[in-house]
Amino acid sequence: MATKKDSKTECWIVTGGAGFIGSNFVRMVRRQKRARVVTFDRLTYAGNLANLDDLKKDPDHIFVQGDIRDRKAVADLFSRYHPTGIYHFAAESHVDRSIESPEAFIETNVTGTFVLLDESLRYLRNHGAERNFRFLHVSTDEVYGSLLPTDPPFTEKTPYAPNSPYAASKAASDHLARAYVHTYGLPLVTTNCSNNYGPWQFPEKLIPTVILAAIEERPIPVYGDGLNIRDWIFVEDHCEGVIAAFDRGQTGETYALGAGNPRTNREVVSAILEVLDRIHPSPDGSSYNRLVTSVPDRPGHDRRYEIDAAKARKELSWKPGHTFAQALEKTVRWYLDHTAWWSDLRARYDGSRQGTGRKIKSGAS
Numbered sequence: 284m285a286t287k288k289d290s291k292t293e294c295w296i297v298t299g300g301a302g303f304i305g306s307n308f309v310r311m312v313r314r315q316k317r318a319r320v321v322t323f324d325r326l327t328y329a330g331n332l333a334n335l336d337d338l339k340k341d342p343d344h345i346f347v348q349g350d351i352r353d354r355k356a357v358a359d360l361f362s363r364y365h366p367t368g369i370y371h372f373a374a375e376s377h378v379d380r381s382i383e384s385p386e387a388f389i390e391t392n393v394t395g396t397f398v399l400l401d402e403s404l405r406y407l408r409n410h411g412a413e414r415n416f417r418f419l420h421v422s423t424d425e426v427y428g429s430l431l432p433t434d435p436p437f438t439e440k441t442p443y444a445p446n447s448p449y450a451a452s453k454a455a456s457d458h459l460a461r462a463y464v465h466t467y468g469l470p471l472v473t474t475n476c477s478n479n480y481g482p483w484q485f486p487e488k489l490i491p492t493v494i495l496a497a498i499e500e501r502p503i504p505v506y507g508d509g510l511n512i513r514d515w516i517f518v519e520d521h522c523e524g525v526i527a528a529f530d531r532g533q534t535g536e537t538y539a540l541g542a543g544n545p546r547t548n549r550e551v552v553s554a555i556l557e558v559l560d561r562i563h564p565s566p567d568g569s570s571y572n573r574l575v576t577s578v579p580d581r582p583g584h585d586r587r588y589e590i591d592a593a594k595a596r597k598e599l600s601w602k603p604g605h606t607f608a609q610a611l612e613k614t615v616r617w618y619l620d621h622t623a624w625w626s627d628l629r630a631r632y633d634g635s636r637q638g639t640g641r642k643i644k645s646g647a648s
């Protein structure tokens with residue numbers, strides 16, 4: 284296991300480091316000088332180099348554009364940078380897109396993960412004795428399916444029951460990761476985290492969708508009755524959990540990460556609008572609540588996710604450092620202060636899905 288963390292001895296590859304969570308992760312690692320970082324990202328619609336603008340002059344951050352399905356590109360990455368770890372965030376991540384076009388999810392989330400696992404193994408076999416190396420596989424609580432109102436929260440022992448093509452592709456990647464530990468001894472740890480929110484999240488996800496619709500005085504879409512429950516965690520708390528799992532997790536173990544903030548979509552929307560009413564009131568002084576509009580539900584929409592993170596808290600000595608109220612306000616303020624970032628993204632990507640030209644349905648959760 285890698286133990287000593289500093290920029291001189293550690294070099295981490297971060298796949299998907301130009302996306303929402305990955306870019307927050309890379310920034311945190313560089314701010315804390317934990318390791319030299321090589322960000323490897325295909326720059327799909329969800330990847331954005333602007334997310335890493337503040338690291339442009341950092342000599343210990345390198346960006347490489349590439350596809351995790353491309354075996355040669357991945358092999359070159361290993362032989363060029365000799366990493367001490369890989370954090371695998373790259374994925375197709377949006378449930379609604381997976382319902383419309385599942386193929387990309389299988390290709391990136393399953394085949395891409397397979398290539399990374401296999402090339403990691405080859406790298407270790409070639410350099411094993413001299414190498415301190417770990418693979419951190421980043422996954423989601425969606426692999427566990429949907430809870431009934433009376434069910435206890437998910438734990439690492441909850442049977443897999445993925446319901447969307449996105450969740451199924453992530454579940455498949457988790458199984459491959461597990462197989463590479465048990466069959467080949469790859470030193471790997473998996474984390475399964477709940478819904479993230481925070482700065483740099485692509486505007487198609489629930490929280491940015493609500494903020495942007497409100498400040499532009501557009502209808503705020505909420506799926507169905509709005510009573511679907513998600514367990515929200517601030518992105519920086521997730522990133523700290525992932526590093527704790529890399530540092531202190533047991534090889535082959537999985538760790539469920541969550542902040543203990545289960546809320547219905549309606550509660551989340553109301554909390555955002557309460558912040559906006561206070562810090563960015565509507566020009567006519569009326570509450571943004573008047574804009575909330577119910578839209579037809581997502582097919583197969585999971586009703587409830589909730590995480591019991593007791594194992595991670597105990598074994599990783601990790602706990603979330605932010606309250607929902609504080610971090611939500613921080614997030615709302617970030618979107619208000621970064622209009623150029625999201626306007627530019629929307630100008631480039633509104634109206635199309637993965638280049639198919641299909642219309643984006645807003646109101647994603």
Ligand SMILES: NC(=O)c1ccc[n+]([C@@H]2O[C@H](COP(=O)([O-])OP(=O)(O)OC[C@H]3O[C@@H](n4cnc5c(N)ncnc54)[C@H](O)[C@@H]3O)[C@@H](O)[C@H]2O)c1
Nearest residue numbers: 299301302303304325326327329330350351373374376479
């Ligand atoms: N967002 C959440 O709430 C959440 C919760 C739990 C787990 N996760 C997991 O965390 C990871 C990151 O999620 P996110 O919300 O930041 O996603 P995101 O969609 O914002 O970012 C994904 C990144 O991966 C890159 N990418 C996609 N396909 C690629 C490929 N073939 N090769 C290289 N790069 C590729 C994209 O360009 C993008 O930068 C995912 O694995 C996701 O399943 C997300």
